[in-house]
Amino acid sequence: MMQNNQTCQLCERENYQKNIAYEDENFVILFVLEQDFYPLLRIISKNHYKELSDLPDVLRQKLFSLINKCEQIFLQTTAISPKPYKINIASLGNYVPHLHFHVIARWQNDLHFPDSIWSPLRRSKENTDLKISVDEKIIRQSFNKNQ
C-alpha cells in the first residue's frame, strides 16, 4: 500500500488542515464553496491511491458509505438552504491523480444548471436569484450521528 507520494499535493496534509468537516483514520472530508458558490464536500483518501479500484475492499466500502452520507447531509438536514434540486457526484482527479470524490449541491437556477459545474457558465452570480445559506456546524455534527 502506498503511504504517500512526495510529488502529490493531496499527500501534503497541510493542504487540507482547513475546512475539515469529518476525519477518520483513512479519509478526510473538506467542506468548500467551490467556485465561491457551490456547497461541496470533498472526500479525500489519506493514503495515496490513484483509482477507486486501487483501494482495498474495506476502504472502498468505507468511501462509498461516506459518499452516501455526504449526500444525505445535503438532502436530509437543514445544513444548506434552499434544499438542493439535485446532487452531483464526481471523481475526476485529472489534475491531481490522488483519489478524491466530490459531492455537490445543485439548483435549477445555479450558475451552470443543467450542465456540470465545469461546463461553460449559463448565468452569472448577478443574474441568478439563488441565495444559498450554509450552516457548517450542522454539517460537522451530522457526520457524527449514526456513523
Add this chain to the structure above:
Amino acid sequence: MMQNNQTCQLCERENYQKNIAYEDENFVILFVLEQDFYPLLRIISKNHYKELSDLPDVLRQKLFSLINKCEQIFLQTTAISPKPYKINIASLGNYVPHLHFHVIARWQNDLHFPDSIWSPLRRSKENTDLKISVDEKIIRQSFNKNQ
C-alpha cells in the same frame, strides 16, 4: 419504491435497448462512445430513483460494485487501448434526474484533459494523436467473469 415515471426518458426502456454491455434485474450498463470519442460505461438503475441515497441499501451496494467493475474492465483488461491514464466517475442527472453513473476513460492527450469531458475543448480530434481502439466483446464478456 417507484417503479417508473411516465415523463422520464430513462424509464422508457426502448431508449436503451442498444449497446447493452451488462444487464441484471436492477441495472443496465450501456457502452457508448461519448462525444463520439470517450469510451464510457453508463450504469442506469432500471427503477426510477432520483438520488443515490434514495436506493435501498442492497441496490446501492450492487451499484457501487458495478462502478468498481466498470473501472476494472477499463484498466485491467485489453478492452480499450491504449490503457487509460485516468478513470473519471460521475453521476450528474441534471438533464434527466433518474439515477445513473458514468465511468469514463481518459488520456492525457484526449480532447479535454486535464479538464472534465463537459469542459471547453482543449484540442480537436484533428490535433490529437490519440487513437483509441475498443473491443466491445471483451467488455461484455468481462462482466460475466468473477461477478
